[in-house]
Amino acid sequence: MVAYRSILASAAALFLAVSAAPTPDVPSTPLIPAACNNPIVRKEWRSLTNTEKANYINAVKCLTTTPSIATSIGGAINRFDDFQGVHATQTPNIHFVGFFLHWHRYMLHAYEQALRNECNYTGAQPYWDWFIDIDSGLPMEQWPIFDAVTGFGGNGPYVEATAEQNPFGLTGRTGGGCVPDGPFTVANNFTVNINKTDVSRSDPRCLTRDFMPTVATTLIQHSVVTELNAKTNFKDFAYRMEGLPSFDYPNVHGGGHFGVGGVLGTFGDSNNSPGDPIFYLHHANVDRLWALWQEQDPSRILSVGGPISPFDYEGDQIDLNFHINLAELGPSRPLYELQYTRGPMMCYRYDQ
Numbered sequence: 001m002v003a004y005r006s007i008l009a010s011a012a013a014l015f016l017a018v019s020a021a022p023t024p025d026v027p028s029t030p031l032i033p034a035a036c037n038n039p040i041v042r043k044e045w046r047s048l049t050n051t052e053k054a055n056y057i058n059a060v061k062c063l064t065t066t067p068s069i070a071t072s073i074g075g076a077i078n079r080f081d082d083f084q085g086v087h088a089t090q091t092p093n094i095h096f097v098g099f100f101l102h103w104h105r106y107m108l109h110a111y112e113q114a115l116r117n118e119c120n121y122t123g124a125q126p127y128w129d130w131f132i133d134i135d136s137g138l139p140m141e142q143w144p145i146f147d148a149v150t151g152f153g154g155n156g157p158y159v160e161a162t163a164e165q166n167p168f169g170l171t172g173r174t175g176g177g178c179v180p181d182g183p184f185t186v187a188n189n190f191t192v193n194i195n196k197t198d199v200s201r202s203d204p205r206c207l208t209r210d211f212m213p214t215v216a217t218t219l220i221q222h223s224v225v226t227e228l229n230a231k232t233n234f235k236d237f238a239y240r241m242e243g244l245p246s247f248d249y250p251n252v253h254g255g256g257h258f259g260v261g262g263v264l265g266t267f268g269d270s271n272n273s274p275g276d277p278i279f280y281l282h283h284a285n286v287d288r289l290w291a292l293w294q295e296q297d298p299s300r301i302l303s304v305g306g307p308i309s310p311f312d313y314e315g316d317q318i319d320l321n322f323h324i325n326l327a328e329l330g331p332s333r334p335l336y337e338l339q340y341t342r343g344p345m346m347c348y349r350y351d352q
């Protein structure tokens, strides 16, 4: 088994990601979703019309031309960077914990709100259903999400990786260079700005991708969804969703990151993966699997559990009063508010 735990452990900055609420404040009755009669609908990327796709991409480009507000991320130039930077500072604390799903759900919500409120986007955050592509049998280069005109551009040209860059000696890399086409090239004014190891520095560079088709097909397996849907409590569900830090054990979340980002691609860099705009479509699909699981049984809406500290599965557990801190991306929120996709705080649903 090839482990990538050390990638996370070696992340440079350890910022305080979370804090426990001093007093219990979970409502004694479940929150009534009275404020969410008309949820916005998150749809699969390829089911959007070409106009809807262009509107989404234009809104993402708009974030990249809107000045940063995240003062804690000195290297952030624009609003798109703010999200990448806050993720980078918290990466060591928000993966392989019980609130991995809540943290990323809240981040996606904040991003969707920024697109809508700051960039006049009127749609919802789309998701990417990996299985449609995996099942198609098409080479990754032909997956619609990577289309140069109606998608996010494709793979980088092949670049050799040094042993230091590829510490696990992964084989099957096909790219590594700059994304050559689509809306997110340097020629189209898109750069990944935050320094890879120091969020206080701006070092604009190209978005890279390093497709690893064998990693994608090994990790993105239908059996994972079957196993997830058989879980009856959140702790077990969340544990299976993150899986093991391994390149052999099926794991849909890791499969998206490392199948597309590989060794040298932005999306395979645990700290900086939100620098690739497809991060948000990928994580929307992860969030969707959780939302669909929650909807199967009302008791699952308020089910939580899992470790506060990474990999500390038998240690202190999260509860509904545990708070998520997104720095300048939004106010600190207790987990119970993040359990409801159709509640007072967030108001969205998935089309299927």
Ligand SMILES: *[C@@H]1O[C@H](CO)[C@@H](O)[C@H](O)[C@H]1NC(C)=O
Binding pocket: 062, 118, 119, 120
């Ligand atoms: C959003 O729409 C408003 C009202 O039409 C306009 O004033 C504003 O400039 C638009 N913002 C962006 C980022 O396009």
Ligand SMILES: *[C@@H]1O[C@H](CO)[C@@H](O)[C@H](O)[C@H]1NC(C)=O
Binding pocket: 187, 188, 189
């Ligand atoms: C890139 O930005 C520059 C400076 O704002 C602008 O002049 C140019 O038209 C932009 N290019 C594209 C392809 O959007």
Ligand SMILES: *[C@@H]1O[C@H](CO)[C@@H](O)[C@H](O)[C@H]1NC(C)=O
Binding pocket: 195, 196, 197, 198, 201, 203, 205
């Ligand atoms: C990122 O920052 C580090 C440390 O400050 C520096 O050594 C490195 O060259 C920077 N990376 C880039 C791509 O500029």
Ligand SMILES: [Cu+2]
Binding pocket: 087, 095, 104
């Ligand atoms: Cu993450």
